[in-house]
């Protein structure tokens with residue numbers, strides 16, 4: 342069996358979430374990695390993808406229409422390449438979730454999102470109801486279209502392989518959708534999905550000013566990424582892409598420190614697979630304490646500075 | 653401009669479901685059901701567009717069992733003009749939903765279909781993208797801001813590293829993210845008025861759509877439970893445990 346993985350790159354490396362998708366794909370068969378972008382970006386992306394161990398071949402699609410990962414041309418491209426592949430995969434990233442269901446519809450396939458485990462070539466485990474239940478589903482489609490939950494598969498390494506690169510001809514021309522602009526601030530902190538430690542804040546921080554003042558020094562000490570609850574994001578304490586949960590990022594770091602977060606079902610959905618969870622909350626009844634390995638009950642405005650100083 | 657808004661009846665977001673002991677699914681009997689939260693946001697946005705004069709009619713559609721008409725009544729009370737209920741036996745999968753919606757799009761000829769980004773029961777996050785694919789329309793998923801002008805819709809989208817804006821030629825598909833708006837509560841007079849708004853009922857079988865499921869559920873299980881944690885009494889104890897017991901710092 343040969344499997345096609347749509348791979349995202351960033352700053353000359355394959356994104357960790359895509360390397361998890363590659364790791365999942367190697368359980369299914371030989372892996373071909375598809376990279377897409379304008380001519381220069383696709384060259385750089387192909388070089389990065391060729392280095393990932395487990396990739397047997399890189400398909401490079403370079404064209405201006407592919408510059409911004411717009412779902413319409415990208416889906417047409419993937420469908421045009423779908424040929425004999427038994428499985429089409431991508432990470433469950435914003436881009437993967439945007440394009441893969443469209444691909445599936447064009448192939449008359451029911452997609453299988455957020456795969457957490459591969460049972461066999463037709464059978465997969467995925468979360469439903471915000472991860473409160475795990476469904477094992479079997480697909481009768483001839484081709485399977487999957488997105489892979491990064492937190493569930495150890496990523497393939499970024500370096501070590503040397504796969505051949507093949508340029509593919511791009512004939513897609515969709516112009517119904519136009520890229521206008523992006524606002525993607527770069528931060529010195531690790532990405533949420535790949536961070537070893539995450540410090541996450543909620544409504545308990547009370548203001549954007551406190552959010553920065555209390556959480557940043559702690560995160561600095563730990564080399565941590567900063568996450569947030571939905572309330573913290575909605576209240577403007579933190580940017581939208583730091584939201585952890587059912588509808589935000591799904592994370593599973595070695596250490597997750599939840600500060601002033603109650604632990605609503607939707608938040609737990611995004612972090613309860615973390616290896617070690619610490620809860621700092623003044624309410625001894627807060628649901629977050631039920632999933633925490635270590636709970637410290639008290640005022641975060643005293644505890645967080647003391648913790649930062651003690652590290 | 654007509655707008656279609658597909659709304660799904662789901663277990664209320666405040667309820668933590670239990671897996672049935674025989675592993676065949678989750679227990680939903682007797683649970684409070686509500687409109688999928690993302691669909692409330694989609695209805696709100698569509699109604700606002702009509703209130704601003706950018707749209708002429710908002711049509712809510714639900715596909716499912718007879719009780720989905722309650723969900724449609726809620727959409728009507730929020731301001732939708734009329735509703736269509738498509739009856740099916742059980743909860744259909746996104747491929748089927750998208751095919752049924754395609755038939756209704758061909759009949760109603762809207763310029764926008766506004767869906768939720770994800771149903772909080774199956775967590776598929778697929779139907780909008782699939783409908784867009786079937787129709788060959790552009791898609792603006794995970795929308796946090798929407799502007800309609802000059803035959804296009806500009807959509808600010810929530811993506812992994814921040815946000816981006818795309819401009820789509822109408823007709824188009826948009827799926828709503830949480831921060832698009834704050835949906836209104838239906839007032840009592842509007843709930844009364846909604847009872848008189850038109851609701852059409854169709855049988856999925858009559859629409860010529862093959863509803864055979866492609867995914868069968870082999871089993872449903874509880875996620876692994878975490879072992880009980882401890883409450884520490886001081887910052888010093890926490891640091892000691894993280895260093896020497898958990899060894900994560």
Ligand SMILES: Cc1cc2nc3c(=O)[nH]c(=O)nc-3n(C[C@H](O)[C@H](O)[C@H](O)COP(=O)(O)OP(=O)(O)OC[C@H]3O[C@@H](n4cnc5c(N)ncnc54)[C@H](O)[C@@H]3O)c2cc1C
Pocket residue numbers: 542543544545546569570571572573584585586587588589590600601602603604605606607608611621622623624627639640641642665689690772830
């Ligand atoms: C469809 C849908 C999707 C959602 N998706 C997500 C999602 O992806 N992610 C997400 O996070 N939420 C999500 N939510 C929202 C979720 O239901 C909760 O509303 C949210 O997680 C609560 O955020 P919070 O814990 O910061 O606030 P609260 O629930 O208000 O909790 C604040 C906590 O801070 C504590 N606290 C206050 N002051 C102090 C202090 N001085 N010291 C110590 N502790 C203090 C309080 O005891 C409390 O436990 C979603 C909701 C819906 C309807």
Ligand SMILES: Nc1ncnc2c1ncn2[C@@H]1O[C@H](COP(=O)(O)O)[C@@H](O)[C@H]1O
Pocket residue numbers: 657658659660661688690691713714715716744746749766767768769770771772774775776777778779780
């Ligand atoms: N049975 C249904 N009836 C009406 N709308 C639906 C149905 N299923 C899904 N949808 C729409 O599709 C969106 C995404 O659902 P899903 O792809 O299942 O996560 C929902 O937010 C609804 O807008």
